[in-house]
Structures are given as structure tokens and as C-alpha cells.
Amino acid sequence: MKFKSLSIFLIISSFFLTCILSIWKIMATLQGLSFNNLNITTIFLIGILLSLAFVLIGNKINHLIKIFLLSFIFSILYFYLNEASPYWYIFGTFLITLFFTNKLKKYSMQSLKEDFISEKIIFDFITLFGIVFFAFVILFPFYIMLITSFKTQIALLVNPLDFSLDFTNSLTDLFKSYFVIFETYNFGRYILISSAVSIGTVIVTLLFAIPAAYAVARLNFFGKNFLSTSILIIYMFPAIVLVIPLYTVFSQLGLRNSIFGLLIVYTATTLPVAIYMLQGYFKSIPKEIEDAGIMDGQNWFGIILKIIIPLSLPAITSVALYVFMIAWNEFLFSLMFLDSPKSFTLSRAIQYLSGDAETPRQYLMAGSVIVTVPVLLIFIYFEKYLVSGLTAGSVKE
Amino acid sequence: MSDTLSKLEKRTAYTLVLPAVLLVFAIVLFPIFANVWISFKDIELKDIRIPEPRAKKIVKPISENQSELKIIYKLRNSSLIQEIRNVQFQDKFPTNVSPINLDPRCNFQSKKVVCNFGNWQAKFRENFEITIQNNNGEIIDKKIIKSQKPILSGKADNPLLTTNFTLENFKKVFYENNFIELLLTTFYFTFFGTVGAIIFGILAAQLVNQKIQGRTYMRGILLFPYVGPVVALAYTWTLLLDPNSGTLNELLVNFNIIEQPINLLGQKYITMSILGFEFKLRLALTTVIFFEIWRYFPLAFLFILARLQAIPQSLYEAADVDGASPIQKFIHITLPQIITIISILFMIRFIWNFNKFEDIFLLTGGASGTRTLPINVYQQGFAVSDIGTGSAVSIVIVMLLLSFMVIYFRLIGKRANEV
Numbered sequence: 001m002k003f004k005s006l007s008i009f010l011i012i013s014s015f016f017l018t019c020i021l022s023i024w025k026i027m028a029t030l031q032g033l034s035f036n037n038l039n040i041t042t043i044f045l046i047g048i049l050l051s052l053a054f055v056l057i058g059n060k061i062n063h064l065i066k067i068f069l070l071s072f073i074f075s076i077l078y079f080y081l082n083e084a085s086p087y088w089y090i091f092g093t094f095l096i097t098l099f100f101t102n103k104l105k106k107y108s109m110q111s112l113k114e115d116f117i118s119e120k121i122i123f124d125f126i127t128l129f130g131i132v133f134f135a136f137v138i139l140f141p142f143y144i145m146l147i148t149s150f151k152t153q154i155a156l157l158v159n160p161l162d163f164s165l166d167f168t169n170s171l172t173d174l175f176k177s178y179f180v181i182f183e184t185y186n187f188g189r190y191i192l193i194s195s196a197v198s199i200g201t202v203i204v205t206l207l208f209a210i211p212a213a214y215a216v217a218r219l220n221f222f223g224k225n226f227l228s229t230s231i232l233i234i235y236m237f238p239a240i241v242l243v244i245p246l247y248t249v250f251s252q253l254g255l256r257n258s259i260f261g262l263l264i265v266y267t268a269t270t271l272p273v274a275i276y277m278l279q280g281y282f283k284s285i286p287k288e289i290e291d292a293g294i295m296d297g298q299n300w301f302g303i304i305l306k307i308i309i310p311l312s313l314p315a316i317t318s319v320a321l322y323v324f325m326i327a328w329n330e331f332l333f334s335l336m337f338l339d340s341p342k343s344f345t346l347s348r349a350i351q352y353l354s355g356d357a358e359t360p361r362q363y364l365m366a367g368s369v370i371v372t373v374p375v376l377l378i379f380i381y382f383e384k385y386l387v388s389g390l391t392a393g394s395v396k397e
Numbered sequence: 398m399s400d401t402l403s404k405l406e407k408r409t410a411y412t413l414v415l416p417a418v419l420l421v422f423a424i425v426l427f428p429i430f431a432n433v434w435i436s437f438k439d440i441e442l443k444d445i446r447i448p449e450p451r452a453k454k455i456v457k458p459i460s461e462n463q464s465e466l467k468i469i470y471k472l473r474n475s476s477l478i479q480e481i482r483n484v485q486f487q488d489k490f491p492t493n494v495s496p497i498n499l500d501p502r503c504n505f506q507s508k509k510v511v512c513n514f515g516n517w518q519a520k521f522r523e524n525f526e527i528t529i530q531n532n533n534g535e536i537i538d539k540k541i542i543k544s545q546k547p548i549l550s551g552k553a554d555n556p557l558l559t560t561n562f563t564l565e566n567f568k569k570v571f572y573e574n575n576f577i578e579l580l581l582t583t584f585y586f587t588f589f590g591t592v593g594a595i596i597f598g599i600l601a602a603q604l605v606n607q608k609i610q611g612r613t614y615m616r617g618i619l620l621f622p623y624v625g626p627v628v629a630l631a632y633t634w635t636l637l638l639d640p641n642s643g644t645l646n647e648l649l650v651n652f653n654i655i656e657q658p659i660n661l662l663g664q665k666y667i668t669m670s671i672l673g674f675e676f677k678l679r680l681a682l683t684t685v686i687f688f689e690i691w692r693y694f695p696l697a698f699l700f701i702l703a704r705l706q707a708i709p710q711s712l713y714e715a716a717d718v719d720g721a722s723p724i725q726k727f728i729h730i731t732l733p734q735i736i737t738i739i740s741i742l743f744m745i746r747f748i749w750n751f752n753k754f755e756d757i758f759l760l761t762g763g764a765s766g767t768r769t770l771p772i773n774v775y776q777q778g779f780a781v782s783d784i785g786t787g788s789a790v791s792i793v794i795v796m797l798l799l800s801f802m803v804i805y806f807r808l809i810g811k812r813a814n815e816v
Binding site for chain 1: 403406409417418420424427428429445557607613615616617620622624626636644647723749758759771778798
């Protein structure tokens with residue numbers, strides 16, 4: 001029994017170590033180091049030795065001394081069995097091993113006798129592995145996007161794996177792609193259009209949604225239930241089935257290639273979810289506060305303006321941010337409705353750029369960074385609001 | 398008293414709701430019904446403009462004598478398929494200028510030439526000429542004549558509103574373009590995209606729900622793919638997966654994992670042999686599905702995490718006392734608690750994925766076996782520019798969606814009764 005749990009422990013922990021060291025090696029390769037072999041078997045075997053040494057030593061020496069000693073020996077061994085590599089790489093390996101051995105802290109020959117220990121080991125390391133895996137898989141494309149935008153065409157052709165940044169040159173060289181897309185491709189204008197459309201959509205949506213949500217939440221009228229269920233059903237209907245009729249009608253009305261037309265469509269498509277989110281919050285406001293307002297002789301508009309809106313500012317903020325992100329990221333309608341570069345939004349402009357096979361990829365990535373950064377900044381800064389908005393917006397719990 | 402109050406309440410309610418309802422009706426509901434209409438019409442992208450009479454004015458000197466000028470109007474019907482009725486023409490001239498030998502269809506009154514051209518057939522073209530002279534024999538300024546634009550008017554039917562219908566579009570949808578494969582591709586994409594996103598969502602939620610450092614940061618990072626703009630993310634992936642010096646292929650070749658770069662987005666099938674069995678994998682479709690999972694598992698993660706955090710900790714403590722293993726705890730405590738949210742997520746993601754257009758369009762454009770129904774709407778309507786057929790595909794989508802929703806509400810209704 002103990003042998004089984006020990007071997008599971010050794011294999012799983014060593015597997016985890018191999019994974020993080022491989023990721024480290026891949027990242028180092030992308031800094032221009034020329035490794036041609038992941039050496040998985042070697043790492044795996046010395047990883048097993050490391051874990052074995054760890055549990056065998058147990059509590060005989062101080063934990064800190066133990067992990068430093070083991071990591072040091074491991075790094076030296078690793079260094080000898082690998083290709084020649086610079087010191088920063090070895091140091092990184094040392095730090096990772098230190099992190100790994102520190103995670104082993106709770107295991108000893110004693111703890112391997114516990115109930116269900118093999119399941120617990122698997123769960124523990126899958127958790128660790130999962131976090132590293134998810135973080136890597138998610139951040140890697142963003143990393144590539146950002147770094148590519150700072151590279152030059154020639155550097156990318158010479159070594160497509162070299163993602164190191166050259167800081168010896170001037171900043172102008174580093175940000176060259178950004179200068180080019182602003183000067184040659186007019187991205188300043190597209191940023192303005194995108195911002196105008198998105199902010200406009202937020203304002204108009206709130207203007208329409210707040211009164212409607214208030215009525216749905218508070219007032220009794222014929223067709224109310226029908227309205228609140230149809231809101232959800234409409235939300236489910238996809239943009240792609242609206243595109244052809246809207247295209248034809250907008251062509252005849254001359255609304256294509258106009259920011260106003262885009263604004264109407266964005267507002268209408270985000271209204272259902274905005275109403276749905278807001279009415280849920282309005283319902284949670286105690287009715288007595290409004291009754292006090294009625295006593296003071298306020299009419300319905302006064303109540304909305306002076307009581308409901310101030311009280312539900314968090315909900316309104318999250319709706320506003322959510323709508324802003326939808327409008328900013330929207331692509332389908334801008335693809336269909338805009339074909340003159342004068343009225344492009346950022347997303348459409350990037351797609352237009354990519355249509356030309358000659359466009360160097362670093363320009364495309366610089367554009368992508370420009371369209372992504374505002375959304376991510378807003379998201380990071382207002383995460384709480386947005387998360388509550390996202391959860392309220394999509395599913396009724 | 399209360400009666401008048403409730404009347405007032407109703408009136409207020411309608412005033413508050415009406416603007417939003419009207420807007421949504423015009424932009425969302427109306428097009429869905431308009432699709433039905435368009436799908437029965439034989440109409441192409443270039444036909445959707447209402448036919449207009451058009452004229453291009455060319456001014457030519459006749460001789461040395463600059464007091465006489467010839468004006469040629471190139472008249473045409475802008476539509477290739479529809480006639481324009483009762484075309485009226487009007488052009489203005491400066492004082493002291495008058496036409497000679499005016500066409501019988503026209504007359505000259507108070508400095509204006511007004512003509513009645515009658516009906517123009519589809520594709521109608523005519524070069525209409527007027528010769529003008531200055532009554533005092535002075536030179537006529539060509540620029541002034543040219544700057545004056547003629548005004549034309551006529552009556553034409555809106556090609557969208559005529560009442561000739563056809564079933565051709567639906568025949569095209571069902572019998573041409575391999576409808577069965579289209580449907581299968583759509584279902585593969587939708588099903589595996591949904592299931593994959595939910596599985597990864599459960600995994601990620603399970604991870605983040607543990608007591609680890611930097612949990613809130615992790616939650617934020619996990620949501621990045623969902624909040625990022627699809628255009629930027631899709632192009633980044635295209636760059637990563639590119640067979641010519643794309644990062645992924647370069648890495649795999651560099652570490653000798655593969656010998657040749659694989660065109661992950663441009664190759665329809667790849668033959669794989671596992672345990673001696675050879676089978677073909679839809680490569681491009683699989684890649685697109687992975688992108689879809691990558692982009693949408695955060696949403697599943699968010700909902701499942703919210704549900705996990707609401708599970709009372711005492712349940713797990715009780716299980717610990719009973720000596721349950723981690724797997725038992727997951728199966729008997731966690732899973733029953735999240736099964737409702739998973740089924741709701743499944744349905745919602747299924748519907749959304751079924752309608753997904755942007756992701757596939759940006760990654761492959763619908764090539765190499767990734768053509769789904771929404772892509773087909775675009776291809777028919779805008780690439781082939783046959784909007785009638787495009788609408789017919791939209792109708793197919795709407796019908797399928799409605800049937801999903803009926804099934805969904807049946808199932809959820811039952812579940813609600815059970816609980």
C-alpha cells in the first residue's frame with residue numbers, strides 16, 4: 001500500500017516538474033535560445049530522484065535548507081545533462097525547482113500512509129498542473145500578440161521563434177508598427193469612431209433601458225409577463241439571421257456606412273439584456289423608499305431620476321460596462337454595414353488590413369493590441385462589476 | 398380612486414416601455430419576419446436598390462462659335478431588372494439661353510427644359526441631346542452649364558415589395574451545396590464546442606475554488622479570452638497556427654515533435670493512426686472547435702464557480718467525517734449541486750455556438766470543411782450575392798433554433814417540477 005502511494009507520488013510529482021520545466025524551456029526558446037530537445041525523459045528521471053530524496057530526508061534537516069540544497073543539486077545535475085545554457089536560464093530552473101520542492105512540503109513517509117493519499121496526491125498535482133496549464137494556454141496568445149507588434153518584419157523572418165525584445169534601439173524603433181498604423185492606416189480615426197459608437201450605444205441603451213426596466217420591475221400592466229419572457233427569447237436570437245434584412249433595409253434608407261445606423265443596431269441588440277439585468281436589480285430596492293417619494297409628490301419620472309438611479313448605480317455601472325464591451329468588440333454588423341474606410345470601426349479596420357496579404361503581421365498585431373488593451377484594462381479595473389454583470393446577464397439563477 | 402390610479406399606472410408603464418419595445422421590434426423582430434418574405438423572392442444583392450433614372454451631362458462646343466453648345470445627357474435606368482414609370486426630366490439654363498430644335502417630348506418654359514420621357518424598361522439607355530444658343534450671340538460659359546445638374550424623377554416598385562414569389566431559394570438550400578454535410582458540420586462544431594467548453598469550465602472552476610494564492614487574479618486571467626475582441630484573438634491564433642513560420646509549428650518542428658509544419662486551419666482532413674486503426678480527423682474543424690472552447694470556457698467557468706462557492710462547506714466537512722475520498726466528494730456532493738447550472742449552460746452555449754459566425758469566419762472563412770449554417774448565410778447572401786437564398790438559410794436556422802428552444806423549455810420545465 002505504501003509502495004503504491006509512494007510510486008504514485010513520485011510519478012505524479014515528477015510529471016508536474018517536467019511540465020513546468022518544459023514550459024520554462026519553451027519560453028526560453030522564444031527568447032532566442034536554441035534548444036532542440038525538450039529532454040523530457042531526463043527531467044522526468046531526475047525529477048523522480050529529487051522527489052525520492054525529498055521524502056527520504058523527511059524532517060531530518062530544516063525544510064528551508066533542505067529545499068535549497070535539493071534544488072541546487074538538481075539544477076547542477078540538470079545543467080550537466082542539458083545543452084549549454086546561459087546563467088539566467090539555470091537560475092530560472094533553480095527558482096522553479098525551489099517552488100516545486102516547497103510545494104512538496106506536506107509530503108513525508110508518514111503522510112503517505114494516510115487514507116486516500118494517492119487520490120489526494122493526484123488532486124493536488126492536477127490542481128497545480130491545471131493552474132499552470134490554464135495560465136499558460138490563456139496568456140500565451142496574448143503574449144505572442146504583444147511581442148509580435150514590437151518586432152520587425154526582417155527579425156520575424158530570420159528567426160520566427162525569437163521573441164526577445166531589443167531594448168538597445170531607440171523607443172521609436174520598438175514602437176514602429178504603432179507609428180505606421182496610426183500614420184499610414186489612420187488608426188486614430190478608427191479609435192475615435194469605435195469609442196463614439198461604443199459610448200453612444202451605452203448612453204442610448206441606458207436611456208431606453210432604465211425606464212423600461214423600471215416598468216417591468218415595478219408597475220402592473222397588461223402583457224408584462226409576456227414582455228419579460230420575450231426579452232430572454234429575443235436575446236437568444238442570433239445576429240446572423242438579422243443581417244440580410246437589415247442590410248437591405250439599411251441600403252435603401254442610406255443608413256449603411258453610417259455610425260448612426262450602427263448605433264441603432266447595437267442599441268437594439270443590447271437592450272434586452274440591459275433591461276433584464278436592470279429589472280432584476282430594481283426589484284431588490286425596497287418599495288417603501290419609493291412610497292416615500294410618492295408621498296413627497298414625485299411623479300414616476302421623478303422617482304426614477306431621484307430614487308431609482310442613485311440607488312442602483314452599481315447595477316447601472318455594470319450594465320454600462322457590459323454594453324460598452326459588447327459594442328466595442330462587435331464585429332459582424334460592422335463587417336456587413338461598413339465598406340467605406342471612412343466609417344470603419346477598429347475591429348472592421350483590422351479585418352480590412354488582414355484582407356491585404358501584403359500587410360506585415362506586426363501591423364496586424366499592433367492593431368490587435370490597440371483594440372484589446374482598452375477592453376482588458378476596463379475589465380481588470382472593474383472586474384467586480386463586470387463579473388456580476390456577466391453572471392446576471394446570461395443566465396437566470 | 399384606485400381605478401384611476403391603476404389606469405395611470407398602466408399608461409405610465411406603456412410610456413416607459415414603448416420606446417424600447419418599438420426599437421427592439423424594428424431591429425430584431427421585424428428582420429426575422431422579413432427573412433421569411435425575402436426567402437421566397439428571387440433577388441440578388443445588386444437588385445436591392447430602388448431603381449432610379451440617372452443622367453450624365455456632357456457639354457460639347459459645336460463649332461468655333463461659342464454661343465452655341467451641344468449638351469448630351471446619357472440617360473439610363475439604374476436597374477437591370479425593373480422598369481421605371483413616368484420619368485420626368487428637368488434642367489435649368491441661364492438667362493438669355495434657349496434651346497433650338499427641342500425634342501417633341503420636351504418643352505421650354507421660364508429658363509427650364511421639362512421633358513416627359515414616359516416609361517423606361519429595365520436596362521434602358523438613351524443619349525438625349527439638346528442644342529442651346531445664346532439669344533444675343535454671346536459666348537456661353539461651359540462651366541456654368543455643366544455645374545447645373547438635371548433633376549430626374551420616376552416611379553418604380555421597391556424590388557423588395559413586389560409580389561412575385563418563388564420556391565427556388567429553398568430548393569437551392571436543400572438540394573445544392575451539400576446540405577447534409579453543412580448540417581453535420583454545424584452540429585459537430587456546436588456539440589463539441591459546447592461540451593468542451595463546459596468540461597474545461599468545470600475543471601477551471603474546480604481549480605480556482607480551492608484555497609490557493611492569487612485566486613482572484615486567476616479568475617480575472619481566465620476570463621481574458623471571453624472579454625477580448627474576437628478580431629484580435631482570431632488573428633493572433635491564425636498567426637500562432639500559421640504553417641509558414643507560425644509559432645506553434647516552428648516550436649513543434651524545433652523540438653522534433655513533428656517533421657513537417659501542419660496547416661492546422663487550412664487542411665480538411667488529417668489521417669491519424671491510433672492502435673493500428675486509421676481514421677480521418679476533420680483537422681480545420683477541430684482547430685476551430687478548440688478556438689471556440691478556448692474563448693468560451695471562461696463563461697462556463699464563471700457560472701460553475703459561482704455555484705461552487707454557494708455550496709455549504711458543512712457538506713464537505715460531513716463527508717470528511719464519513720471518510721469520503723476526493724472523487725466520492727466530487728461525484729456525490731459537487732456534481733448534484735452543479736448539474737442544473739450545467740444543463741442551463743449547455744442549452745445556452747449550444748444555441749450560441751449554433752449561431753456562431755465571427756470566429757469561424759475570421760479563422761478560416763468557412764474553407765477546409767468548416768462551413769456551418771451561419772457561414773452559409775454570409776456566403777450565399779454576400780459572397781454569391783444571392784440574398785434570397787441567404788434568407789432561406791436564415792429561415793432554416795430560425796426553425797432549428799425554435800425547435801431547440803421548445804425542447805429546452807420542455808426539459809427545464811420537467812426539471813423544475815422534479816425539484
